[in-house]
Amino acid sequence: MVSLGGLARKIFGSANDRRVKGTRPRVEQINALEDEMRALSDEQLRGRTAEFKQQLADGATLDQILVPAFATVREAARRALGMRPFDVQLIGGMVLHEGSIAEMRTGEGKTLVATLPVYLNALEGKGVHVVTVNDYLATRDSGWMGRVYGFLGLTTGVIVHGLSDEQRKAAYACDITYATNNELGFDYLRDNMKYDRAQMVQRGHHYAIVDEVDSILVDEARTPLIISGPLEDRSEMYNTVDRFMLQLNPEDYEVDEKQRTTIFTEVGTEKLENLLTEAGHLKGESLYDVENVAIVHHVNNALKAHKLFQRDRDYIVRNGEIVIIDEFTGRMMPGRRYSEGLHQALEAKEHVAIQPENQTLASITFQNYFRMYNKLAGMTGTANTEAEEFGNIYNLNVVEIPTNLPVKRIDEDDEVYRTVEEKYRAITKEIREAHARGQPVLVGTVSIEKSELWADRLRKDGFTDFQVLNARHHESEAQIVAQAGKPGAITIATNMAGRGTDIQLGGNADMRIAEELGDMPAGPEREAKEAAIKADVQALKEKALAAGGLYVLATERHESRRIDNQLRGRSGRQGDPGRSKFFLSLQDDLMRIFGSDRMDGMLQKLGLKEDEAIIHPWINKALEKAQKKVEARNFDIRKNLLKFDDVQNDQRKVVFEQRLELMDAETVSDTVAEMRQEVIDDMVTKHIPETAYAEQWDVKGLREAVQTNLNLDLPVEEWAAEEGIDEEAIRERITAAADKAAADRADRFGPDVMAYVEKTIVLQTLDHLWREHLVNLDHLRSVVGFRGYAQRDPLQEYKQEGFELFQAMLGNLRQAVTAQLMRVELVREAAEAPPPQVPDMFGHHIDGTTGQDDFGEGAGTVTLAQEVAVSAEDRNPNDPTTWGRVGRNEPCPCGSGKKFKHCHGAFV
Incomplete structure (x- = not known):
């Protein structure tokens, strides 16, 4: 019996089918322009970029120029790379341009697909970001696809770890920028700690395409990015x-x-x-x-x-x-x-x-970072299982793009054994048989430890010629993955290792040429050797095809169906034959967690002998249900993280926007005057309540507060003793005295110096209090869970108390800025110094599955101190540029006798 939904799908197609079908007319229009594009010279094809920019300037929309722009990129790719995007790749490009996720199988050319929407959106001149999972892929893809953009007259930059601010700024200024998710997030956080707009490296968040979008926006989004510095x-x-x-x-x-x-x-x-x-x-x-x-x-x-x-x-x-x-x-x-x-x-x-201890200086979740983009898109081989999360959190739809050629891979039912030892024996036997017939085998494991355990196992069983791939070094990963399709090759890999690099049957000819011929100069000899390598790769490919293509042999199921699908998807690229099978035991983590004890008893009663496996589609379905439960739990964890971070994110936006306004302003004197007035209002209200009698006034406390906050010794007691005086008159007298003192100081320093000092003190004080506020929020977050025991919602408690802490921080900001500016004295050299530098910082991103810091010990340094320690003898008291790094509590090198933080350090 067919359900109504099933009947509707049969008649009208699924929503996905209808969306893909809707792109076909434009694909035909692009194909119709192919002959016209081929007839253009290189110079004429490059000239199309200026024509498109002019059309946009004249009011055209990106959608209106999509067809000719895609046709232009297709022809440029053919000339620059020798690669012509297929029709399904054009469809993928349209889905990405619309701000959705294109789910494309492994080997369907996602890297090339991205060039189509990237070029189109880069024509607006606002910068397009292509986000990758590691530095190797960012460098590789920017160099490879940059040939297409360069051919069409656009610039390409790349952001990787270890670049200076100048290099980063130049890369972000390019039309297209390739970068990792971590570097983008850290640059955003660091930019919002700078003291001058000119020091900032990013120029906005216009459009981003996230490669391996499931890895970045789901797997890595379990934990926030954190920048810390010493407390x-x-x-x-x-x-x-x-x-x-x-x-x-x-x-x-x-x-x-x-x-x-x-x-x-x-x-x-x-x-x-x-x-x-x-x-x-x-x-x-x-x-x-x-x-x-x-x-x-x-x-x-x-x-x-x-x-x-x-x-x-x-x-x-x-x-x-x-x-x-x-x-x-x-x-x-x-x-x-x-x-x-x-x-x-x-x-x-x-x-x-x-x-x-280290203090959190700034943090952000990937969810909140990527939601800042005006338009966000993503591509991956596996996104459908997480479609609900992409829709709920990022407002991204998932569209399955059809394959260029039909998939011939055979996905076999799982084999389930009672014990791990029985499973090991079955897998070893299967590997030996596949190796004997010349079939390349990819052995999938769920962790680095398991991959190394399998390597030891194979060595003991007499295997010597195999590779281990476990996400330690991305560049060697690419080399191993590229050659894993050779006949009889055995590659043990973690399920996530080597993403972004295809396993091609027979091996990757381009990588072999680069490796074997190296820097050999161009000429007949090199051409002959290249031809010989290509012929050898083709012969090896025929052998691998004859043996049945790549055999993906998984040693256990991952807690996520998506990761399992990624592993299966390594095989059967571009219509190649292939095979995949999962080997499980009742002692595997996933099976153990979901009630394998009862199953073990049942199998023994049914008479399952040693080294016999149970194979049935029902087993697969039961396992998928178990995986769905784990996925739902992990989704809840990420949602919960986001709910708490949203509280901080609202405050982060206010602070960061305020900083930008302060940096952009010519002068912040009006802001400073408002702060001073609010401090005076608070002092008067606190010590002279509105309904209190004169004898109830805390006049002594008010005088002390004026001394502390305004650095003024005013005769408040005498004023209060005057007949008929009220709190408004006292407020006006304090305000007048404070305004005069501030004006006198401004006259002494001059308007330019005063403007510099005010802006510097406001920004530095805001930053200091914001960091303290982040620590308080961290502490609040760590204890607020206990409120659940009192039947109170921890999230609501966190929101309420987080807001109170934020309000208190703003009050402290007004008070601290006012107190500091009413005391400030400085020497002329300090005012002429360059803008303050951000402090030493370390980047952290904790891997949600392993608990390890992605950046390791010290590797996460996000910015190095521009200054080094200098001995006292080498410092010139009259030349701050010779001082190097000075400790906050050291005597100031100028010779004033004060601590550095109370002297020149107050403005540096």
Whole structure:
């Protein structure tokens, strides 16, 4: 019986079929222009770019010039690369131009497809970004496809790790820029820490095409991008809180060894509040007031360090350092540190030197970064299983593009064995048989560890000629993948390794030529050798085809159907034959998690003998259901991350937009005057409440506040004693005195210097408070989950308290800027110094599956300090350019006797 939906699809086709069908008329129009394009000279074809730009300037839309532009790119690709885009590639290009995801099978030429919409959208002159998963692909694709853009008169840039700001700015200024997702995100964050518009490298977010869109916008989007820098010394706070831990009794706290958590009881909380109040560290009455979120973080870490972590079990003290002990292996892990201030709490506990912790300077999720683009598109071989996520989060539709040639790959049902050992034996036997008949085999594994375990297994079983590919070095990955289609080749790979490079049967002739002939000069000898390599590759291809094409042999299922589909998709490119099969055991992670115990008992009762497998389509369906559950859980994790980051993102937008306005303004004197007036209003309102009698006024407190915030010693008590005076008159007198003091200072410095000083202080103060605010939000996020025990929604609590913290930050900004500007004194040289440089920073992106930092130790340095340390003898007190990097607490090299941060460091 056919459902109504199924019947409608049979008659009208699916929504996907109708969308693809809708592009056919334009494909025919492009094909009709082919002869006309071929008749043009190279110069005439290049001249089409200027014609298209003029049409756009005259009011034409991109859609109106799509057909001739695509026809132009197709001909340019044929001339520059010797590659003519197929009709299905034109369809893929149209889908990308519309701002959707083009799902195209492996080997269908996605890299070439991107040139069509990239060229069309680059004609607007606003910059187009092509996003890749690693530096190797960004460099390879920009050089390869850049030949097409260069042929048509457009410029191409590439952003990879290690470039200077000048190089980055030049690359972003190009018509087309290839870059990795991490570099784009870091550049955006760093730009919003600069002090001058001219220092910024990006020029907007107009249109981006994300290659391997599922990897970047789904897999890597589980965790945010973070830029961190060293915090100021907080060792005194750690030591103070540590001393309090020694005064706790067992009734003051609870420890859960199983969950590895500690918590203060009501009695303990009250005791701590009293201790902190006496030490002058508590703001307000309660430890859990929003202003004390950082202190809560300190005391929770200290409690963990004392009551949960044991010396010589969890860590040892060696050479004055805390060294972590791996709980599984019992080995020391020098160089590794606990995060979030826990390591510092242990250092305070053991009375060793407290190392500074890193502070989050800026962070953003990939979801919120890529949603900034006016138009976003993506391409991959596998997106349909995540279509709901792409639609919900990025407003991207997934369109399946038909293959150029029918797929001949045979996808066999899974073979399920009772034990891992039986599965190993079956796979080894299968590899041996395929190798004997000359069939190339790709052995898919779910992790780096499993790929290395399989390599050891094959060596023990007598295999010597195989390659291991596990995402360690992208360039060698490409070499291995390119030759994995040779007859009899055995390649062990992680499921994600080598994306972006096709496995061609017989091997990749171009890569062999580059590798074997190297820098051999052009000439008859090279041509002969190139021809011999191509002939050899063709002969090898025939052998591989005769053996059945590439055999994808998967050693277990991944938790995501999409990753499994990617692995299958390695085989059967461009109409080649191929085969894929998954080998499973009831001891695999996925099978174990989803009730393999009952299945094991059932199989034994049915009499399944050793080394026998169960093979049935129902097994496949049951596994797909299990995978769907895991996918749904991971989607919820990403949605939850995004919900919390949206709170920070709203605040981030306000701060970053405010910074841009401040940088672009000729002068910020009006803003500064408004801040000063608001500070005065707050002071007067606080000390002279509207409905209070004169004898209830806190006149002494107001005078002290004026002294602190405005650096003015005003006779407030005398004013208050005058007959009939009200709070408005006092406010006006304070305002007049403050305005006069500010005007006098501006006259002394001159308008240009004052404008520079005001802008610098506002920006630096905003940045400092924003970083502190990010730390507070991190601390709030780490504890807000406990509100769920009180039947309160943690997200709503986070929104509310995050907003209160943000409002408090803005109040602190007004107060700090006003106080600093009312005290500022500077020497002329400081005003003529270049704009301040951003601090040393380190980039982090934690891999959502492995928990490892993508950038490793120190590799994530996003910007290197422009200055180096200089000895005191080599510094000229009158020439700041000779000072190099100066520590914040060092004496200022100018000889004033003040600390650097209170002298020249206030403006640098």
